[in-house]
Protein backbone atom coordinates (compact mmCIF):
# COMPACT_ATOMS: atom_id res chain seq x y z
CA UNK A 125 0.00 0.00 0.00
CA UNK A 126 1.16 3.50 -0.77
CA UNK A 127 2.12 4.94 2.59
CA UNK A 128 2.26 8.50 1.34
CA UNK A 129 -1.44 8.95 2.03
CA UNK A 130 -2.68 7.71 5.37
CA UNK A 131 -5.57 8.12 7.73
CA UNK A 132 -9.31 7.89 7.38
CA UNK A 133 -10.48 11.43 7.99
CA UNK A 134 -13.93 12.53 8.92
CA UNK A 135 -15.05 16.13 8.62
CA UNK A 136 -16.92 16.72 11.87
CA UNK A 137 -19.75 19.14 11.26
CA UNK A 138 -20.57 21.47 14.08
CA UNK A 139 -23.44 23.88 14.59
CA UNK A 140 -22.81 26.29 17.39
CA UNK A 141 -21.44 24.28 20.30
CA UNK A 142 -22.82 20.98 19.08
CA UNK A 143 -21.60 18.21 16.87
CA UNK A 144 -24.04 17.32 14.11
CA UNK A 145 -25.13 13.76 14.83
CA UNK A 146 -24.54 12.43 11.34
CA UNK A 147 -20.82 13.23 11.66
CA UNK A 148 -20.64 10.63 14.42
CA UNK A 149 -22.40 8.06 12.23
CA UNK A 150 -19.76 8.64 9.58
CA UNK A 151 -17.09 8.32 12.25
CA UNK A 152 -18.42 4.91 13.28
CA UNK A 153 -18.14 3.70 9.70
CA UNK A 154 -14.67 5.27 9.36
CA UNK A 155 -13.57 3.22 12.40
CA UNK A 156 -14.71 0.01 10.73
CA UNK A 157 -13.02 0.86 7.40
CA UNK A 158 -9.81 1.91 9.07
CA UNK A 159 -9.63 -1.28 11.17
CA UNK A 160 -10.19 -3.34 8.06
CA UNK A 161 -7.00 -2.17 6.31
CA UNK A 162 -4.99 -1.07 9.34
CA UNK A 163 -5.09 2.71 9.43
CA UNK A 164 -6.17 5.33 11.95
CA UNK A 165 -9.24 7.55 12.21
CA UNK A 166 -8.81 11.30 12.33
CA UNK A 167 -11.59 13.78 13.09
CA UNK A 168 -11.29 17.31 11.72
CA UNK A 169 -12.95 20.10 13.67
CA UNK A 170 -13.06 23.72 12.59
CA UNK A 171 -14.29 26.59 14.75
CA UNK A 172 -13.40 29.75 16.61
CA UNK A 173 -12.51 28.41 20.06
CA UNK A 174 -13.27 25.91 22.77
CA UNK A 175 -13.24 22.89 20.49
CA UNK A 176 -11.38 20.58 22.89
CA UNK A 177 -14.55 19.46 24.62
CA UNK A 178 -16.12 18.51 21.33
CA UNK A 179 -12.89 16.78 20.37
CA UNK A 180 -13.22 14.51 23.43
CA UNK A 181 -16.70 13.49 22.30
CA UNK A 182 -15.35 12.67 18.86
CA UNK A 183 -12.61 10.51 20.36
CA UNK A 184 -15.15 8.64 22.48
CA UNK A 185 -17.06 7.85 19.31
CA UNK A 186 -14.12 6.23 17.58
CA UNK A 187 -11.42 8.72 16.53
CA UNK A 188 -7.70 8.17 17.26
CA UNK A 189 -6.71 11.73 16.61
CA UNK A 190 -8.32 15.12 16.18
CA UNK A 191 -7.02 18.05 14.17
CA UNK A 192 -8.41 21.35 15.38
CA UNK A 193 -8.26 24.57 13.47
CA UNK A 194 -9.27 27.60 15.53
CA UNK A 195 -9.80 31.01 14.01
CA UNK A 196 -12.49 33.63 14.74
CA UNK A 197 -13.37 33.55 11.02
CA UNK A 198 -14.46 29.93 11.48
CA UNK A 199 -17.06 30.63 14.18
CA UNK A 200 -19.93 29.51 11.92
CA UNK A 201 -19.85 27.59 8.68
CA UNK A 202 -19.06 29.66 5.63
CA UNK A 203 -17.88 28.12 2.36
CA UNK A 204 -14.85 30.26 1.55
CA UNK A 205 -12.89 30.15 4.86
CA UNK A 206 -13.93 26.56 5.68
CA UNK A 207 -12.94 25.18 2.30
CA UNK A 208 -9.63 27.01 2.42
CA UNK A 209 -8.81 25.74 5.93
CA UNK A 210 -9.70 22.16 5.06
CA UNK A 211 -7.82 22.25 1.75
CA UNK A 212 -4.68 23.40 3.56
CA UNK A 213 -5.01 20.59 6.12
CA UNK A 214 -5.39 18.05 3.33
CA UNK A 215 -2.31 19.37 1.55
CA UNK A 216 -0.30 19.32 4.80
CA UNK A 217 -1.22 15.83 6.01
CA UNK A 218 -2.35 13.88 2.91
CA UNK A 219 -5.13 11.61 4.18
CA UNK A 220 -5.99 8.43 2.29
CA UNK A 221 -9.73 8.83 2.72
CA UNK A 222 -11.85 11.85 3.61
CA UNK A 223 -15.52 11.41 4.49
CA UNK A 224 -18.12 14.13 5.07
CA UNK A 225 -21.68 13.85 6.34
CA UNK A 226 -23.92 14.53 3.31
CA UNK A 227 -25.71 17.33 5.11
CA UNK A 228 -26.34 20.54 3.22
CA UNK A 229 -23.21 22.22 4.52
CA UNK A 230 -21.23 18.99 4.16
CA UNK A 231 -22.13 18.83 0.49
CA UNK A 232 -21.54 22.56 0.05
CA UNK A 233 -18.01 22.07 1.39
CA UNK A 234 -17.12 18.77 -0.31
CA UNK A 235 -18.07 19.97 -3.79
CA UNK A 236 -15.89 23.01 -3.32
CA UNK A 237 -12.89 20.96 -2.10
CA UNK A 238 -13.26 18.58 -5.05
CA UNK A 239 -12.70 21.45 -7.51
CA UNK A 240 -10.10 23.22 -5.37
CA UNK A 241 -7.79 20.22 -5.17
CA UNK A 242 -9.00 18.37 -8.27
CA UNK A 243 -10.19 15.37 -6.30
CA UNK A 244 -12.77 12.70 -7.08
CA UNK A 245 -15.83 12.72 -4.84
CA UNK A 246 -18.59 10.15 -4.40
CA UNK A 247 -21.95 11.60 -3.41
CA UNK A 248 -24.53 10.71 -0.74
CA UNK A 249 -23.09 7.27 -0.27
CA UNK A 250 -25.17 4.63 1.49
CA UNK A 251 -22.63 1.83 1.37
CA UNK A 252 -18.86 1.91 1.88
CA UNK A 253 -16.15 -0.71 1.79
CA UNK A 254 -12.37 -0.72 1.56
CA UNK A 255 -9.87 -3.13 0.04
CA UNK A 256 -6.90 -4.46 1.99
CA UNK A 257 -4.72 -1.80 0.43
CA UNK A 258 -6.99 1.06 1.35
CA UNK A 259 -8.96 1.60 -1.85
CA UNK A 260 -12.40 2.97 -1.05
CA UNK A 261 -15.47 1.54 -2.75
CA UNK A 262 -18.48 3.80 -2.40
CA UNK A 263 -22.14 3.04 -3.12
CA UNK A 264 -23.87 6.04 -4.65
CA UNK A 265 -27.64 5.84 -5.03
CA UNK A 266 -28.94 7.08 -8.38
CA UNK A 267 -32.36 7.73 -9.87
CA UNK A 268 -33.86 8.45 -6.47
CA UNK A 269 -32.44 5.25 -5.01
CA UNK A 270 -33.50 2.77 -7.69
CA UNK A 271 -29.97 1.95 -8.65
CA UNK A 272 -26.67 2.05 -6.78
CA UNK A 273 -23.42 2.82 -8.58
CA UNK A 274 -20.30 1.42 -6.95
CA UNK A 275 -17.68 4.12 -7.49
CA UNK A 276 -13.97 4.47 -6.97
CA UNK A 277 -11.84 7.60 -6.77
CA UNK A 278 -8.73 7.89 -8.94
CA UNK A 279 -7.15 10.56 -6.75
CA UNK A 280 -6.13 10.84 -3.10
CA UNK A 281 -7.56 11.52 -0.65
CA UNK A 282 -10.49 9.45 -1.85
CA UNK A 283 -13.53 11.47 -0.89
CA UNK A 284 -17.17 10.68 -0.25
CA UNK A 285 -20.15 12.34 1.37
CA UNK A 286 -22.22 9.94 3.47
CA UNK A 287 -26.02 9.92 3.70
CA UNK A 288 -27.27 10.79 7.18
CA UNK A 289 -28.88 7.70 8.65
CA UNK A 290 -26.96 5.28 6.41
CA UNK A 291 -24.75 4.10 9.27
CA UNK A 292 -25.02 4.01 13.04
CA UNK A 293 -22.73 5.79 15.45
CA UNK A 294 -20.75 3.79 17.99
CA UNK A 295 -21.81 4.04 21.59
CA UNK A 296 -19.42 6.40 23.35
CA UNK A 297 -16.53 4.81 25.18
CA UNK A 298 -15.37 7.16 27.98
CA UNK A 299 -12.13 5.20 28.29
CA UNK A 300 -11.05 5.69 24.69
CA UNK A 301 -7.93 7.81 24.42
CA UNK A 302 -6.80 9.86 21.48
CA UNK A 303 -4.62 12.83 20.71
CA UNK A 304 -5.75 16.36 19.99
CA UNK A 305 -3.58 18.61 17.84
CA UNK A 306 -4.16 22.27 17.10
CA UNK A 307 -3.01 23.11 13.61
CA UNK A 308 -2.05 26.56 12.37
CA UNK A 309 -3.12 26.83 8.76
CA UNK A 310 -2.18 30.51 8.37
CA UNK A 311 -4.38 33.44 7.56
CA UNK A 312 -7.77 32.53 6.13
CA UNK A 313 -9.86 34.41 3.58
CA UNK A 314 -12.99 36.15 4.85
CA UNK A 315 -16.51 34.89 4.10
CA UNK A 316 -17.98 36.40 0.93
CA UNK A 317 -21.56 35.54 1.84
CA UNK A 318 -22.95 37.35 4.88
CA UNK A 319 -25.47 35.69 7.12
CA UNK A 320 -28.12 38.32 7.87
CA UNK A 321 -30.33 36.06 9.92
CA UNK A 322 -30.10 32.48 11.10
CA UNK A 323 -33.39 30.88 12.06
CA UNK A 324 -33.73 27.62 13.94
CA UNK A 325 -36.92 25.67 13.56
CA UNK A 326 -37.26 23.08 16.29
CA UNK A 327 -39.00 19.95 15.16
CA UNK A 328 -39.00 16.50 16.60
CA UNK A 329 -36.28 14.33 15.02
CA UNK A 330 -38.27 11.68 13.21
CA UNK A 331 -35.29 9.66 12.04
CA UNK A 332 -35.25 7.47 15.17
CA UNK A 333 -39.03 7.02 15.43
CA UNK A 334 -40.31 3.52 16.19
CA UNK A 335 -43.68 4.16 14.63
CA UNK A 336 -44.75 6.85 12.20
CA UNK A 337 -47.69 8.17 10.20
CA UNK A 338 -46.56 9.58 6.84
CA UNK A 339 -48.78 11.88 4.82
CA UNK A 340 -48.55 12.71 1.10
CA UNK A 341 -50.23 15.02 -1.37
CA UNK A 342 -53.27 12.75 -1.38
CA UNK A 343 -54.28 14.24 1.98
CA UNK A 344 -53.15 17.81 1.30
CA UNK A 345 -56.63 19.19 1.98
CA UNK A 346 -56.59 17.81 5.49
CA UNK A 347 -53.05 17.14 6.65
CA UNK A 348 -54.30 17.75 10.19
CA UNK A 349 -56.23 14.50 10.04
CA UNK A 350 -53.06 12.45 9.58
CA UNK A 351 -51.24 14.53 12.15
CA UNK A 352 -54.02 14.08 14.68
CA UNK A 353 -53.92 10.34 14.19
CA UNK A 354 -50.14 10.35 14.77
CA UNK A 355 -50.65 12.29 17.99
CA UNK A 356 -53.37 10.01 19.22
CA UNK A 357 -51.28 6.92 18.58
CA UNK A 358 -48.22 8.49 20.16
CA UNK A 359 -46.38 8.12 16.86
CA UNK A 360 -44.07 10.43 14.95
CA UNK A 361 -45.42 12.36 11.98
CA UNK A 362 -43.67 12.60 8.63
CA UNK A 363 -44.53 13.66 5.09
CA UNK A 364 -43.45 13.65 1.45
CA UNK A 365 -41.43 16.47 -0.01
CA UNK A 366 -44.18 18.17 -2.04
CA UNK A 367 -46.23 18.73 1.15
CA UNK A 368 -43.24 20.47 2.61
CA UNK A 369 -42.52 22.39 -0.62
CA UNK A 370 -46.07 23.72 -0.41
CA UNK A 371 -45.44 24.85 3.14
CA UNK A 372 -48.09 22.53 4.59
CA UNK A 373 -45.58 20.79 6.87
CA UNK A 374 -42.12 21.79 8.20
CA UNK A 375 -39.02 21.12 6.05
CA UNK A 376 -37.40 18.77 8.50
CA UNK A 377 -40.06 16.10 8.50
CA UNK A 378 -40.04 15.15 4.87
CA UNK A 379 -38.73 11.71 4.07
CA UNK A 380 -36.78 10.46 1.09
CA UNK A 381 -33.67 10.80 -1.03
CA UNK A 382 -33.27 14.48 -0.20
CA UNK A 383 -34.85 14.32 3.26
CA UNK A 384 -34.89 12.03 6.27
CA UNK A 385 -34.29 8.33 6.34
CA UNK A 386 -36.50 6.47 8.81
CA UNK A 387 -36.36 2.90 10.08
CA UNK A 388 -39.52 2.47 12.15
CA UNK A 389 -41.04 -0.82 13.24
CA UNK A 390 -44.24 0.32 11.59
CA UNK A 391 -45.23 3.03 9.12
CA UNK A 392 -48.76 4.01 8.13
CA UNK A 393 -48.43 5.83 4.80
CA UNK A 394 -51.44 7.75 3.51
CA UNK A 395 -51.97 9.57 0.23
CA UNK A 396 -48.45 8.92 -1.01
CA UNK A 397 -47.79 7.75 -4.58
CA UNK A 398 -44.54 5.92 -3.81
CA UNK A 399 -41.95 7.64 -6.05
CA UNK A 400 -38.41 6.23 -5.86
CA UNK A 401 -37.18 9.51 -4.35
CA UNK A 402 -39.58 8.93 -1.46
CA UNK A 403 -39.38 5.15 -1.06
CA UNK A 404 -35.62 5.14 -0.54
CA UNK A 405 -36.25 6.97 2.74
CA UNK A 406 -38.64 4.37 4.19
CA UNK A 407 -37.27 1.18 2.65
CA UNK A 408 -35.83 0.25 6.05
CA UNK A 409 -39.22 0.13 7.80
CA UNK A 410 -40.13 -3.24 9.27
CA UNK A 411 -43.80 -3.03 8.40
CA UNK A 412 -45.55 -0.73 5.94
CA UNK A 413 -49.30 -0.18 5.73
CA UNK A 414 -50.51 2.15 3.01
CA UNK A 415 -53.75 3.80 1.99
CA UNK A 416 -54.02 5.14 -1.54
CA UNK A 417 -57.11 5.74 -3.63
CA UNK A 418 -55.40 4.73 -6.87
CA UNK A 419 -55.03 0.95 -7.33
CA UNK A 420 -52.14 1.58 -9.75
CA UNK A 421 -50.07 3.72 -7.36
CA UNK A 422 -46.56 2.24 -6.91
CA UNK A 423 -46.83 2.57 -3.11
CA UNK A 424 -48.94 -0.60 -2.98
CA UNK A 425 -46.00 -2.63 -4.28
CA UNK A 426 -43.84 -1.40 -1.41
CA UNK A 427 -46.40 -2.21 1.27
CA UNK A 428 -46.88 -5.22 3.51
CA UNK A 429 -50.55 -4.30 3.79
CA UNK A 430 -52.27 -2.04 1.34
CA UNK A 431 -55.64 -0.42 1.11
CA UNK A 432 -57.11 0.94 -2.08
CA UNK A 433 -59.35 3.58 -0.59
CA UNK A 434 -60.01 7.16 0.39
CA UNK A 435 -57.84 8.32 3.28
CA UNK A 436 -60.24 11.17 4.06
CA UNK A 437 -62.89 8.59 4.87
CA UNK A 438 -60.75 5.88 6.48
CA UNK A 439 -58.60 8.02 8.78
CA UNK A 440 -61.56 9.48 10.73
CA UNK A 441 -62.83 5.95 11.32
CA UNK A 442 -59.47 4.86 12.71
CA UNK A 443 -59.37 7.97 14.90
CA UNK A 444 -62.81 7.16 16.19
CA UNK A 445 -61.87 3.60 17.06
CA UNK A 446 -58.62 4.53 18.79
CA UNK A 447 -60.87 6.62 21.02
CA UNK B 448 -28.05 41.78 -14.59
CA UNK B 449 -27.13 38.70 -16.54
CA UNK B 450 -28.09 35.31 -15.10
CA UNK B 451 -26.64 32.10 -16.49
CA UNK B 452 -28.71 29.00 -15.75
CA UNK B 453 -26.99 25.60 -15.90
CA UNK B 454 -29.32 22.90 -17.09
CA UNK B 455 -29.21 19.22 -17.80
CA UNK B 456 -31.60 16.73 -19.30
CA UNK B 457 -32.42 13.61 -17.31
CA UNK B 458 -34.43 10.45 -17.93
CA UNK B 459 -37.72 10.34 -16.03
CA UNK B 460 -36.82 8.62 -12.78
CA UNK B 461 -39.80 6.30 -12.60
CA UNK B 462 -39.04 4.84 -16.00
CA UNK B 463 -35.43 3.94 -15.39
CA UNK B 464 -34.61 0.25 -15.01
CA UNK B 465 -31.42 -1.73 -14.82
CA UNK B 466 -30.86 -4.52 -17.32
CA UNK B 467 -30.49 -7.53 -15.00
CA UNK B 468 -27.96 -9.21 -17.31
CA UNK B 469 -25.72 -6.45 -18.63
CA UNK B 470 -26.08 -4.28 -15.49
CA UNK B 471 -26.47 -1.20 -17.63
CA UNK B 472 -29.33 1.26 -17.69
CA UNK B 473 -32.05 0.50 -20.20
CA UNK B 474 -32.46 3.70 -22.21
CA UNK B 475 -34.88 2.54 -24.86
CA UNK B 476 -38.37 3.90 -24.42
CA UNK B 477 -37.40 6.09 -21.51
CA UNK B 478 -38.65 9.67 -21.78
CA UNK B 479 -36.37 12.59 -20.98
CA UNK B 480 -37.16 15.87 -19.30
CA UNK B 481 -35.38 19.00 -18.15
CA UNK B 482 -33.93 18.03 -14.77
CA UNK B 483 -36.71 19.04 -12.34
CA UNK B 484 -34.57 21.19 -10.03
CA UNK B 485 -33.00 22.94 -13.05
CA UNK B 486 -36.46 23.88 -14.21
CA UNK B 487 -37.03 25.50 -10.82
CA UNK B 488 -33.68 27.30 -11.25
CA UNK B 489 -34.77 28.56 -14.67
CA UNK B 490 -38.11 29.71 -13.26
CA UNK B 491 -36.35 31.58 -10.45
CA UNK B 492 -34.17 33.34 -13.03
CA UNK B 493 -37.18 34.18 -15.21
CA UNK B 494 -39.01 35.67 -12.23
CA UNK B 495 -36.05 38.00 -11.67
CA UNK B 496 -36.12 38.80 -15.37
CA UNK B 497 -39.83 39.71 -15.11
CA UNK B 498 -39.12 41.97 -12.17
CA UNK B 499 -35.79 43.58 -13.01
CA UNK B 500 -35.32 42.95 -16.72
CA UNK B 501 -32.37 40.58 -16.28
CA UNK B 502 -30.91 38.75 -19.25
CA UNK B 503 -31.08 34.96 -18.94
CA UNK B 504 -28.75 32.55 -20.73
CA UNK B 505 -29.11 28.80 -20.42
CA UNK B 506 -26.13 26.46 -20.80
CA UNK B 507 -25.92 22.70 -20.67
CA UNK B 508 -23.28 20.08 -21.38
CA UNK B 509 -24.71 17.14 -23.24
CA UNK B 510 -25.31 15.37 -26.54
CA UNK B 511 -27.02 17.01 -29.56
CA UNK B 512 -30.32 15.30 -28.64
CA UNK B 513 -30.66 17.89 -25.88
CA UNK B 514 -31.38 20.58 -28.47
CA UNK B 515 -35.20 20.54 -28.08
CA UNK B 516 -34.87 20.92 -24.30
CA UNK B 517 -32.49 23.88 -24.65
CA UNK B 518 -35.01 25.41 -27.04
CA UNK B 519 -37.81 24.71 -24.59
CA UNK B 520 -35.93 26.85 -22.06
CA UNK B 521 -35.86 29.69 -24.60
CA UNK B 522 -39.56 29.24 -25.28
CA UNK B 523 -40.14 29.53 -21.52
CA UNK B 524 -38.41 32.89 -21.57
CA UNK B 525 -34.61 32.53 -21.61
CA UNK B 526 -32.88 34.98 -23.98
CA UNK B 527 -30.26 32.60 -25.25
CA UNK B 528 -29.13 28.99 -24.97
CA UNK B 529 -25.74 27.38 -25.49
CA UNK B 530 -25.19 23.64 -25.73
CA UNK B 531 -21.72 22.38 -24.89
CA UNK B 532 -21.45 19.29 -26.97
CA UNK B 533 -18.46 17.23 -27.98
CA UNK B 534 -17.65 13.54 -27.99
CA UNK B 535 -14.69 14.37 -25.76
CA UNK B 536 -17.07 15.55 -23.00
CA UNK B 537 -18.70 12.12 -22.63
CA UNK B 538 -18.29 10.04 -19.49
CA UNK B 539 -17.52 13.03 -17.27
CA UNK B 540 -17.79 12.88 -13.49
CA UNK B 541 -18.93 15.96 -11.55
CA UNK B 542 -15.41 17.41 -11.52
CA UNK B 543 -14.92 17.22 -15.30
CA UNK B 544 -18.50 18.42 -15.89
CA UNK B 545 -18.02 21.44 -13.63
CA UNK B 546 -14.77 22.31 -15.37
CA UNK B 547 -16.42 22.43 -18.81
CA UNK B 548 -19.38 24.45 -17.52
CA UNK B 549 -17.11 26.87 -15.65
CA UNK B 550 -14.90 27.35 -18.71
CA UNK B 551 -17.91 28.09 -20.89
CA UNK B 552 -19.25 30.55 -18.30
CA UNK B 553 -15.89 32.30 -18.26
CA UNK B 554 -16.06 32.55 -22.05
CA UNK B 555 -19.54 34.09 -21.86
CA UNK B 556 -17.95 36.53 -19.47
CA UNK B 557 -20.39 39.26 -18.47
CA UNK B 558 -22.43 37.38 -15.85
CA UNK B 559 -23.67 38.45 -12.42
CA UNK B 560 -25.37 35.33 -11.18
CA UNK B 561 -25.23 31.64 -11.98
CA UNK B 562 -28.23 29.48 -11.12
CA UNK B 563 -28.07 25.69 -10.91
CA UNK B 564 -30.64 23.19 -9.71
CA UNK B 565 -29.76 21.87 -6.22
CA UNK B 566 -29.12 18.42 -7.67
CA UNK B 567 -30.00 16.25 -10.63
CA UNK B 568 -32.68 13.61 -10.44
CA UNK B 569 -30.39 10.93 -11.90
CA UNK B 570 -27.01 11.15 -10.15
CA UNK B 571 -28.25 13.48 -7.42
CA UNK B 572 -24.80 14.58 -6.28
CA UNK B 573 -25.35 18.32 -5.90
CA UNK B 574 -21.57 18.70 -6.37
CA UNK B 575 -21.60 20.58 -9.63
CA UNK B 576 -22.77 23.95 -8.24
CA UNK B 577 -20.02 24.35 -5.61
CA UNK B 578 -17.41 22.99 -8.02
CA UNK B 579 -18.33 25.53 -10.71
CA UNK B 580 -18.17 28.33 -8.12
CA UNK B 581 -14.70 27.21 -7.02
CA UNK B 582 -13.41 27.02 -10.60
CA UNK B 583 -14.66 30.56 -11.20
CA UNK B 584 -13.38 31.79 -7.83
CA UNK B 585 -16.77 33.20 -6.85
CA UNK B 586 -18.92 32.68 -3.73
CA UNK B 587 -21.79 30.20 -3.66
CA UNK B 588 -25.14 30.02 -1.92
CA UNK B 589 -26.48 26.48 -2.04
CA UNK B 590 -29.99 25.10 -1.37
CA UNK B 591 -31.80 28.36 -1.97
CA UNK B 592 -35.59 28.54 -2.07
CA UNK B 593 -36.03 32.30 -2.39
CA UNK B 594 -33.89 34.93 -4.08
CA UNK B 595 -34.15 38.68 -4.47
CA UNK B 596 -32.02 41.47 -5.85
CA UNK B 597 -31.83 44.40 -3.44
CA UNK B 598 -29.77 47.47 -4.42
CA UNK B 599 -27.57 45.36 -6.64
CA UNK B 600 -26.93 42.78 -3.94
CA UNK B 601 -28.23 39.22 -3.95
CA UNK B 602 -30.32 38.17 -0.99
CA UNK B 603 -31.34 34.54 -0.58
CA UNK B 604 -32.96 32.13 1.83
CA UNK B 605 -30.82 29.05 2.29
CA UNK B 606 -32.55 25.97 3.67
CA UNK B 607 -30.59 23.93 6.19
CA UNK B 608 -31.39 21.02 8.45
CA UNK B 609 -33.34 22.45 11.37
CA UNK B 610 -33.88 25.92 9.97
CA UNK B 611 -32.74 28.42 7.40
CA UNK B 612 -30.41 31.35 6.84
CA UNK B 613 -31.04 34.66 5.14
CA UNK B 614 -27.79 35.56 3.42
CA UNK B 615 -26.44 38.29 1.19
CA UNK B 616 -23.62 38.48 -1.30
CA UNK B 617 -22.38 40.83 -3.97
CA UNK B 618 -22.41 39.52 -7.52
CA UNK B 619 -20.92 37.58 -9.15
CA UNK B 620 -22.34 34.71 -7.11
CA UNK B 621 -23.57 31.19 -7.81
CA UNK B 622 -26.85 29.90 -6.35
CA UNK B 623 -28.20 26.38 -6.29
CA UNK B 624 -31.98 26.43 -6.32
CA UNK B 625 -34.18 23.96 -4.49
CA UNK B 626 -36.37 21.53 -6.32
CA UNK B 627 -40.05 22.40 -5.84
CA UNK B 628 -39.51 25.99 -4.61
CA UNK B 629 -41.63 27.49 -7.40
CA UNK B 630 -43.93 26.40 -10.22
CA UNK B 631 -42.12 26.49 -13.56
CA UNK B 632 -44.11 28.27 -16.26
CA UNK B 633 -45.24 26.75 -19.52
CA UNK B 634 -43.60 27.86 -22.76
CA UNK B 635 -45.01 31.07 -24.13
CA UNK B 636 -46.85 30.64 -27.43
CA UNK B 637 -45.17 33.60 -29.14
CA UNK B 638 -41.73 32.66 -27.94
CA UNK B 639 -42.31 29.13 -29.09
CA UNK B 640 -42.99 30.43 -32.58
CA UNK B 641 -39.82 32.52 -32.42
CA UNK B 642 -37.84 29.45 -31.35
CA UNK B 643 -39.31 27.33 -34.15
CA UNK B 644 -38.73 29.93 -36.86
CA UNK B 645 -35.76 32.06 -35.97
CA UNK B 646 -33.81 31.03 -32.90
CA UNK B 647 -30.57 29.20 -33.52
CA UNK B 648 -28.99 27.23 -30.72
CA UNK B 649 -25.29 27.98 -30.19
CA UNK B 650 -23.17 24.86 -29.92
CA UNK B 651 -19.66 24.94 -28.50
CA UNK B 652 -17.30 22.00 -28.69
CA UNK B 653 -13.91 21.35 -27.13
CA UNK B 654 -12.15 23.57 -29.70
CA UNK B 655 -14.32 26.52 -28.68
CA UNK B 656 -13.24 26.27 -25.07
CA UNK B 657 -9.87 26.88 -23.50
CA UNK B 658 -9.46 23.28 -22.36
CA UNK B 659 -7.32 20.27 -23.19
CA UNK B 660 -8.75 16.89 -24.04
CA UNK B 661 -7.19 15.39 -20.89
CA UNK B 662 -9.19 17.79 -18.73
CA UNK B 663 -12.64 16.81 -19.93
CA UNK B 664 -14.94 13.79 -20.19
CA UNK B 665 -13.84 10.42 -18.94
CA UNK B 666 -10.15 11.39 -19.19
CA UNK B 667 -10.62 14.41 -16.97
CA UNK B 668 -12.61 12.49 -14.36
CA UNK B 669 -11.30 11.55 -10.94
CA UNK B 670 -13.97 9.07 -10.05
CA UNK B 671 -15.28 6.10 -11.99
CA UNK B 672 -18.26 3.80 -11.76
CA UNK B 673 -17.16 0.20 -11.22
CA UNK B 674 -20.58 -1.38 -11.50
CA UNK B 675 -24.28 -0.66 -11.18
CA UNK B 676 -26.46 -2.57 -8.76
CA UNK B 677 -30.19 -2.64 -8.53
CA UNK B 678 -31.26 -1.48 -5.09
CA UNK B 679 -33.85 -3.55 -3.41
CA UNK B 680 -36.15 -0.69 -2.59
CA UNK B 681 -38.20 -3.34 -0.93
CA UNK B 682 -41.07 -4.81 -2.87
CA UNK B 683 -43.28 -6.37 -0.24
CA UNK B 684 -46.09 -8.83 0.23
CA UNK B 685 -48.82 -6.31 -0.53
CA UNK B 686 -51.53 -8.09 1.41
CA UNK B 687 -54.77 -6.39 0.42
CA UNK B 688 -57.03 -5.02 3.10
CA UNK B 689 -60.57 -4.75 1.79
CA UNK B 690 -64.11 -4.22 3.02
CA UNK B 691 -66.26 -1.27 3.94
CA UNK B 692 -64.45 1.78 5.28
CA UNK B 693 -65.43 0.71 8.77
CA UNK B 694 -64.07 -2.80 8.28
CA UNK B 695 -60.86 -1.47 6.78
CA UNK B 696 -60.37 0.87 9.76
CA UNK B 697 -60.98 -2.07 12.10
CA UNK B 698 -58.38 -4.22 10.34
CA UNK B 699 -55.80 -1.44 10.30
CA UNK B 700 -56.42 -0.85 13.99
CA UNK B 701 -55.67 -4.52 14.71
CA UNK B 702 -52.37 -4.23 12.87
CA UNK B 703 -51.27 -1.05 14.62
CA UNK B 704 -52.64 -1.89 18.08
CA UNK B 705 -49.37 -3.36 19.45
CA UNK B 706 -47.52 -0.15 18.56
CA UNK B 707 -49.92 2.37 20.07
CA UNK B 708 -48.30 4.37 22.85
CA UNK B 709 -50.43 5.80 25.57
Ligand SMILES: Cc1cc2nc3c(=O)[nH]c(=O)nc-3n(C[C@H](O)[C@H](O)[C@H](O)COP(=O)(O)OP(=O)(O)OC[C@H]3O[C@@H](n4cnc5c(N)ncnc54)[C@H](O)[C@@H]3O)c2cc1C
Pocket residue numbers: 339340341342343363364365366367378379380381382383394395396397398399400401402415416417418421433434435436483484566567568626
Ligand atom coordinates in the same frame (compact mmCIF):
# COMPACT_ATOMS: atom_id res chain seq x y z
C1 LIG C 1 -34.22 15.71 -7.19
C2 LIG C 1 -35.49 15.25 -6.56
C3 LIG C 1 -35.49 14.90 -5.23
C4 LIG C 1 -36.66 14.48 -4.61
N1 LIG C 1 -36.60 14.14 -3.28
C5 LIG C 1 -37.74 13.72 -2.67
C6 LIG C 1 -37.73 13.31 -1.29
O1 LIG C 1 -36.70 13.31 -0.62
N2 LIG C 1 -38.90 12.93 -0.72
C7 LIG C 1 -40.06 12.90 -1.42
O2 LIG C 1 -41.11 12.53 -0.83
N3 LIG C 1 -40.10 13.25 -2.70
C8 LIG C 1 -38.97 13.66 -3.35
N4 LIG C 1 -39.03 14.03 -4.66
C9 LIG C 1 -40.35 14.07 -5.33
C10 LIG C 1 -40.84 12.72 -5.76
O3 LIG C 1 -40.32 12.42 -7.03
C11 LIG C 1 -42.38 12.68 -5.82
O4 LIG C 1 -42.82 13.72 -6.65
C12 LIG C 1 -43.05 12.82 -4.45
O5 LIG C 1 -42.53 11.87 -3.54
C13 LIG C 1 -44.53 12.62 -4.57
O6 LIG C 1 -45.17 12.97 -3.36
P1 LIG C 1 -46.61 12.45 -2.98
O7 LIG C 1 -46.61 10.97 -3.05
O8 LIG C 1 -46.99 13.10 -1.71
O9 LIG C 1 -47.52 13.13 -4.10
P2 LIG C 1 -48.18 12.52 -5.40
O10 LIG C 1 -47.18 11.85 -6.25
O11 LIG C 1 -48.98 13.62 -5.97
O12 LIG C 1 -49.14 11.39 -4.87
C14 LIG C 1 -50.32 11.61 -4.18
C15 LIG C 1 -51.01 10.27 -4.07
O13 LIG C 1 -52.15 10.41 -3.26
C16 LIG C 1 -53.16 9.57 -3.78
N5 LIG C 1 -54.46 10.11 -3.33
C17 LIG C 1 -55.16 11.17 -3.82
N6 LIG C 1 -56.28 11.35 -3.11
C18 LIG C 1 -56.31 10.41 -2.16
C19 LIG C 1 -57.23 10.08 -1.12
N7 LIG C 1 -58.33 10.79 -0.93
N8 LIG C 1 -56.94 9.03 -0.32
C20 LIG C 1 -55.80 8.30 -0.51
N9 LIG C 1 -54.91 8.56 -1.49
C21 LIG C 1 -55.15 9.62 -2.28
C22 LIG C 1 -52.99 9.61 -5.27
O14 LIG C 1 -53.53 8.44 -5.84
C23 LIG C 1 -51.48 9.69 -5.40
O15 LIG C 1 -50.91 8.41 -5.56
C24 LIG C 1 -37.86 14.40 -5.33
C25 LIG C 1 -37.86 14.71 -6.68
C26 LIG C 1 -36.69 15.14 -7.30
C27 LIG C 1 -36.72 15.46 -8.75
